[in-house]
Amino acid sequence: MPDLTDDDGLTVGQVSTRLGVTVRALHHWDEVGLARPSLRTAAGYRLYTVADVERLYRVVVYRELGLGLDRIRAILDDADTDVPDALRAQRTQVAERINRLQQLSAGLDRMIDAHERGLLLTAEQQASIFGSHWNPDWPARARQRYGDTTQWRQYAERSASRSPEEWQAIADAVAGLERVLGDAMDSGVIPGSPEANQLVERHREMFSSSYFPLTRQMQVCLGRMYESDPAFAAHYDGIRAGLATWLRRSIDASARAHSIDPDAATWQ
């Protein structure tokens, strides 16, 4: 009948409270051979001697510095392990992880802004990229209306990773397409004709790759808005008088060619 109160050694529970580690951790370190008790009672109880506790204490110290168990083992067991070197290596790793996390944090900031503001550009940048017709309030208003849709989310995710230059490229491409649309209307391209349908498809693809995936049904709704919304109508009619209507009619016709009833089309 061994006496657990004398100083033959401490049980796991006693060590655990003294060192502030869990019993399970002591079991684990015993299992992997990192720090084992040199004694066991007849019943199998672990008994940690003073020297064992000393070793455990060192394990705790290095674990609090974030070292892995293998590295700790090397420090404790290999007399030729250079401790400062090992610690410096650890410090380097920690610095790298800090760096990574700081980049993550910056990325999160950008994404949060993208979701809340919609455009990560200053008012000046917006004006210089989208032209003087652009109203800096539009992204905020769009967010008010569409902020809880999947499309807005996809739009926000994409914009978070876009630089001003990329926005410029998009704006240029949009302006180019609008010119092409205006020229087509001028040269008598009829809504429903193969040429018009092709242009409608080009519009859908560019919109999809610039903002968010656009289905044909959604495109129909968009075309109606181009015509009915004063701001949009003014924009398109500013390119060519009647372009908003021509575009709406072209989209409608293309939808019909794809077996969609434009008058029944719904967003989403």
Next chain:
Amino acid sequence: MPDLTDDDGLTVGQVSTRLGVTVRALHHWDEVGLARPSLRTAAGYRLYTVADVERLYRVVVYRELGLGLDRIRAILDDADTDVPDALRAQRTQVAERINRLQQLSAGLDRMIDAHERGLLLTAEQQASIFGSHWNPDWPARARQRYGDTTQWRQYAERSASRSPEEWQAIADAVAGLERVLGDAMDSGVIPGSPEANQLVERHREMFSSSYFPLTRQMQVCLGRMYESDPAFAAHYDGIRAGLATWLRRSIDASARAHSIDPDAATWQ
């Protein structure tokens, strides 16, 4: 015989190169239901449609921001999950991890210094704590001689966590014990007597708790050094003439009482 080259969908390999993720990751996301292909060929090949790839792309974006798969699933599937909130929560977590890592890094710095310098105190602090006899070079010289021993390592680990106040307490305790030793010698306590043995034990305990665990054999070596090293001898003899020798003889006698031959004692 399905044609894998048309746009019914992309195989895992094609998606993997396009999105820059491993095939295994695609398998995993399929397994856990985060992003599954909507088609399979007759042979069981996964076929990702354009919509599937869109979803995968979103997964990649949020994974690069460090979000867990469950949180990503919530963002993608639950229309009522507030994305900015989820991102802010993530940012908070990241900030906490950065904090923890920065504390780790500071702790590593302290430990590296402890191993390399031995004492993390300025020369002024050392002088005010250990008195004017103290030579600031001693820690560096001790490191030169003992830097690759387990004892130095334990000493360094302990000093890394000691504040100037704690060093002051240790210095006071040491000075107190030295006074007690001097008084004992003055009052005629004989090396080998029970009183002397008790004092030797007290010395060993205080040393062990202040610097590193000291065995009786090591204590013998220490006693010899106290007597033979000019600096140590001067220190002890400065307290009481002959104290270095008295202490060495007391330690020797106590060792003999514990069946140790002091003339054969070895460090370590």
Next chain:
DNA sequence: CTTGACCCTCACGCTGCGTGAGGCCCGAGA
């Protein structure tokens, strides 16, 4: 003799895949 607090040994779970093992499928050349 019983009770409650400790102790033991399995053994699965967690996070997000990496890394084979063993085997079927597909397109192209001999």
Next chain:
DNA sequence: TCTCGGGCCTCACGCAGCGTGAGGGTCAAG
């Protein structure tokens, strides 16, 4: 037509460091 090489499939273990029971002995006190 046979074969070959590359791609795809489904298991299933591994990892890092324990957390968390499950099921069952042990110890000291009443």
